Amino acid sequence: MKKKLTFLAALLIGVSAFAQQALFGGAGVESPVINPDGTVTFRYQNRKAVRVTLSGDFLPVQHLEFEMNGQKISYDAPGVAELRENNGVWEYTTPFAVEPEMYTYTFNVDGTQEIDPNNVFVNRDIASLTSVLLVPKAGERSDLYAVHHVPHGTVSKVWYPSATASFDRRMTVYTPAGYEENTKTKYPVLYVLHGIGGDEDAWVTQGRATQILDNLIARGEAKPMIVVFTNGNISQEAAPLENSTGYTRPTMDLPQTMDGTFETAFPEVVKFIDSHYRTIAKKQSRAICGLSMGGFHTLYITLNNPDMFAYSGMFSAAIGTGSEQTAAHKEIYADVDGKLATYFSKKPAMLWIGIGRTDFLIQSNNEFRAKLDAAGYPYKYMETDGGHIWKNWRIYLSEFVPLLFK
Amino acid sequence: MKKKLTFLAALLIGVSAFAQQALFGGAGVESPVINPDGTVTFRYQNRKAVRVTLSGDFLPVQHLEFEMNGQKISYDAPGVAELRENNGVWEYTTPFAVEPEMYTYTFNVDGTQEIDPNNVFVNRDIASLTSVLLVPKAGERSDLYAVHHVPHGTVSKVWYPSATASFDRRMTVYTPAGYEENTKTKYPVLYVLHGIGGDEDAWVTQGRATQILDNLIARGEAKPMIVVFTNGNISQEAAPLENSTGYTRPTMDLPQTMDGTFETAFPEVVKFIDSHYRTIAKKQSRAICGLSMGGFHTLYITLNNPDMFAYSGMFSAAIGTGSEQTAAHKEIYADVDGKLATYFSKKPAMLWIGIGRTDFLIQSNNEFRAKLDAAGYPYKYMETDGGHIWKNWRIYLSEFVPLLFK
Numbered sequence: 001m002k003k004k005l006t007f008l009a010a011l012l013i014g015v016s017a018f019a020q021q022a023l024f025g026g027a028g029v030e031s032p033v034i035n036p037d038g039t040v041t042f043r044y045q046n047r048k049a050v051r052v053t054l055s056g057d058f059l060p061v062q063h064l065e066f067e068m069n070g071q072k073i074s075y076d077a078p079g080v081a082e083l084r085e086n087n088g089v090w091e092y093t094t095p096f097a098v099e100p101e102m103y104t105y106t107f108n109v110d111g112t113q114e115i116d117p118n119n120v121f122v123n124r125d126i127a128s129l130t131s132v133l134l135v136p137k138a139g140e141r142s143d144l145y146a147v148h149h150v151p152h153g154t155v156s157k158v159w160y161p162s163a164t165a166s167f168d169r170r171m172t173v174y175t176p177a178g179y180e181e182n183t184k185t186k187y188p189v190l191y192v193l194h195g196i197g198g199d200e201d202a203w204v205t206q207g208r209a210t211q212i213l214d215n216l217i218a219r220g221e222a223k224p225m226i227v228v229f230t231n232g233n234i235s236q237e238a239a240p241l242e243n244s245t246g247y248t249r250p251t252m253d254l255p256q257t258m259d260g261t262f263e264t265a266f267p268e269v270v271k272f273i274d275s276h277y278r279t280i281a282k283k284q285s286r287a288i289c290g291l292s293m294g295g296f297h298t299l300y301i302t303l304n305n306p307d308m309f310a311y312s313g314m315f316s317a318a319i320g321t322g323s324e325q326t327a328a329h330k331e332i333y334a335d336v337d338g339k340l341a342t343y344f345s346k347k348p349a350m351l352w353i354g355i356g357r358t359d360f361l362i363q364s365n366n367e368f369r370a371k372l373d374a375a376g377y378p379y380k381y382m383e384t385d386g387g388h389i390w391k392n393w394r395i396y397l398s399e400f401v402p403l404l405f406k
Numbered sequence: 407m408k409k410k411l412t413f414l415a416a417l418l419i420g421v422s423a424f425a426q427q428a429l430f431g432g433a434g435v436e437s438p439v440i441n442p443d444g445t446v447t448f449r450y451q452n453r454k455a456v457r458v459t460l461s462g463d464f465l466p467v468q469h470l471e472f473e474m475n476g477q478k479i480s481y482d483a484p485g486v487a488e489l490r491e492n493n494g495v496w497e498y499t500t501p502f503a504v505e506p507e508m509y510t511y512t513f514n515v516d517g518t519q520e521i522d523p524n525n526v527f528v529n530r531d532i533a534s535l536t537s538v539l540l541v542p543k544a545g546e547r548s549d550l551y552a553v554h555h556v557p558h559g560t561v562s563k564v565w566y567p568s569a570t571a572s573f574d575r576r577m578t579v580y581t582p583a584g585y586e587e588n589t590k591t592k593y594p595v596l597y598v599l600h601g602i603g604g605d606e607d608a609w610v611t612q613g614r615a616t617q618i619l620d621n622l623i624a625r626g627e628a629k630p631m632i633v634v635f636t637n638g639n640i641s642q643e644a645a646p647l648e649n650s651t652g653y654t655r656p657t658m659d660l661p662q663t664m665d666g667t668f669e670t671a672f673p674e675v676v677k678f679i680d681s682h683y684r685t686i687a688k689k690q691s692r693a694i695c696g697l698s699m700g701g702f703h704t705l706y707i708t709l710n711n712p713d714m715f716a717y718s719g720m721f722s723a724a725i726g727t728g729s730e731q732t733a734a735h736k737e738i739y740a741d742v743d744g745k746l747a748t749y750f751s752k753k754p755a756m757l758w759i760g761i762g763r764t765d766f767l768i769q770s771n772n773e774f775r776a777k778l779d780a781a782g783y784p785y786k787y788m789e790t791d792g793g794h795i796w797k798n799w800r801i802y803l804s805e806f807v808p809l810l811f812k
Contacts, residue, residue: 147643
C-alpha cells in the first residue's frame with residue numbers, strides 16, 4: 001500500500017497539467033451534499049466574491065407572465081437562493097427536504113453564471129452548462145433515473161447517410177439488454193425527438209432516457225424495444241464537437257428546424273433503422289414521441305405518414321407557434337383536418353398528449369385538444385405541474401413507454 | 407420567419423429554468439476565439455473579481471522537480487497567464503499563434519478554479535472539469551482529432567457480465583464504418599486501456615480516439631478494426647453517474663487498481679468481445695495498449711497471456727512504482743524475466759513503447775528498456791517532448807494504430 005501511495009503521491013504532486021487539478025482543483029469543499037434529513041447543502045469557495053446566489057429547479061419557482069401573439073402567457077422561472085459566506089466558503093442549505101427528482105442548478109458569482117466547480121456531474125442544455133443534482137428514492141419516480149443492478153441496454157452513437165441533408169448524420173440508438181444474445185428476436189422501435197437547440201444527446205443526458213428504459217424493462221413494466229434518438233436539426237451533422245464545424249456554439253436558431261424539412265426526411269431514418277437492426281418493421285410495432293419542437297415534429301411526421309406509427313406522443317408540443325405558415329415544405333403542414341381524419345380512420349393504437357399546467361404552450365395544446373374532442377377523436381392526456389421543463393419530459397416518457405406495443 | 411422568431415422569443419423570454427440560461431447564461435462574451443493570425447483570445451466576464459488567471463497546456467510549461475523513491479524526478483506543470491480587466495471583461499490573448507493541437511484550460515478566479523463559462527466544450531479528467539480548446543489544421547496531426555466528412559464508426563456503451571467483479575461492467579466499443587453492412591467480414595481487435603482514475607469514457611473524450619480511428623481508416627493509414635475501451639477500475643461498474651453508486655466523486659484512489667485483479671480478469675473481456683462481435687479471434691489479430699496505469703496493465707496482461715496479443719503498446723507506462731510487491735495477485739507480477747523470455751520466444755509482432763522526455767516515469771521506462779536491450783528483445787520506441795499528458799497519449803495512439811495488423 002505504501003508503494004502504491006508513492007505512485008499516487010507522484011501523480012498528485014508531480015505529473016502534469018491536470019492530474020494535479022484532478023484532486024486539488026475545485027475540490028476544496030464538498031458540494032452538493034444530500035443530508036440525512038433530505039435537505040441539500042451547496043458550497044462554493046471564494047474569499048473575494050461579493051455575492052453568490054444559486055438558481056435551481058428544486059427551489060420554489062417564480063410565477064411570471066408575458067405576452068405572445070396577443071395572448072397572456074404565464075410561466076415558471078427557477079427559484080433563487082442566497083449563499084452565506086463564512087471564512088471564504090459560501091454555503092446554502094435548503095430549508096426543506098428536496099423531493100426525489102433530477103435537478104439542475106448553477107451559481108451566480110457577482111453576475112457571472114457558473115457551474116458548481118465541486119460537482120463533476122454536468123449537463124449541457126443547448127449552449128448552457130448546468131450542474132446536476134439527482135435525488136433518487138426507492139418507490140419514487142426518480143428511482144427510474146438512477147442506475148441499478150439490472151440488465152442494461154447498449155447505447156450507440158450511429159451515423160446514417162441522409163439523402164435530404166446530403167451528408168452523414170449522427171443518432172443515438174438504444175438496443176435493449178439481450179439484443180446481442182437473442183439473435184433471432186425482432187423488436188419494436190420507439191423514435192424519440194428532442195426540442196429546438198437540442199441534439200441526439202439531449203434525451204440521454206438530461207432525459208435519462210436509457211436509465212428509464214433499462215429500469216422499466218427490468219421491472220416488466222415496458223416491452224423490450226429499440227429506441228432511436230435522432231438529431232432533429234436537419235442542417236446539423238451531430239452534437240457540438242462531434243461534427244465537422246468545430247467551434248460552433250450551440251444555438252436555438254438553426255435553419256430548417258420547423259420548416260417541414262425534417263418531417264420530410266424522417267422516413268429515411270426509419271428505413272435506415274429497419275435495414276440495420278432486427279426490427280418488427282410494421283406500424284403496430286412503431287412509436288414516435290418528442291418534446292417541444294420534437295412534439296411538433298411528432299405530430300406532423302405522424303399525420304403525413306399515417307401508416308407508419310401506431311403510437312404517437314406529444315410532450316409539451318410546440319404547436320400553434322405559426323411556423324407552419326412560412327415553412328419551406330408547406331405541404332407538410334397543410335390540410336391538418338383532412339390528415340387527422342385519415343389518421344384516425346386507420347385506428348392508431350394511441351395518440352398521447354402531455355403538458356404542464358404553466359407551460360407557455362398550454363393554450364395551443366388546449367386548442368388542439370378541443371379540435372380532437374369536437375371530431376370525437378380519441379387520445380390520452382396528462383397534465384402535470386410546472387412548465388416547459390425536463391422534469392416533465394422525463395415524467396411523460398416514463399408514462400408513455402409502458403403503454404407501447406401491448 | 408416572423409412567426410418562428412415569435413416562438414424563439416417565447417422560449418428565450420419565457421419558458422423555464424434553463425431555456426433562458428441557454429442564451430443568456432454565461433454568454434456575455436465570446437471565449438475562446440481563434441484569431442486569424444492563430445493567436446487565441448480568452449475572455450471572462452466578472453466585474454468584481456480581483457485577479458483572474460488562466461492555466462492551460464498551450465502555455466509554455468514550467469519545469470519543476472520532485473523526488474520519488476530517492477530519485478530526482480522532473481516534470482512539467484502547465485503555464486499560467488494573467489487576464490487583464492477592462493470594464494468588467496477580463497481578457498488574455500496569447501502572444502503567439504497556438505500550435506494545432508487539442509488543449510485543456512481552466513480559469514482561476516481569486517483562488518477558485520473554474521471552467522470557461524462561455525465554452526460549452528468540457529472534458530472531465532477524473533474529478534476535474536476543464537475547458538477544451540481544439541486547434542485542428544489540415545496536414546497537422548491535430549487534424550486527426552477533428553471530425554471530417556469521412557465514414558464514421560459506431561461508438562457504443564456496452565455492459566458485460568464480469569465474473570471477477572460479480573456485477574455487470576460498462577465498456578466503450580468502436581466498430582468501424584461498414585461493420586453493420588459487411589455482415590460477413592471479421593475484424594481484428596485493439597483493446598485500449600486508460601490511466602488511474604480514468605474510466606471507459608476517457609479515451610473517447612480526452613483521447614479523441616474514435617476521431618483518430620475514423621480518420622486514419624478513411625485515409626487508408628490504418629486497417630478497419632474493432633476498438634474496445636475497457637474500464638480498468640475493476641471495483642467500478644462504470645463512469646460517474648452511469649453507475650449505481652450515485653454521487654461518488656471520481657478518485658484516483660480506488661481499490662484494486664494495480665493489484666493484479668484487473669489483469670487476472672482481462673481474459674473475460676476478450677471472451678465477451680469474441681462472442682459478441684465479428685472478430686478474428688486469434689493472436690495475430692489482437693492488439694492491446696494503454697496509458698500510465700493502462701500501460702502497466704498492458705505489460706502484465708501481455709506477459710501473462712503470451713498467446714493472446716501480437717501487438718502491445720505501453721504509453722507512459724506506470725511501471726517501477728513498486729505496486730507489484732504488495733499486490734493481491736502477486737503471481738501476475740512474478741517472474742518477469744521468465745515471462746519476457748516466453749513472450750519473445752513466441753515472436754510477437756510488436757512491442758511498442760512511448761514516453762515523454764519529462765515524464766516522471768521516464769527513468770523506470772528507461773530501466774525496462776535497458777532490460778529488453780540487454781536480452782536482445784526487439785521493440786519500437788518513441789520519445790516525445792513533454793510529460794505525462796493527454797497530448798502525448800493521442801500522439802502515441804495515432805502512431806501505434808497504423809502499425810497494427812499488417
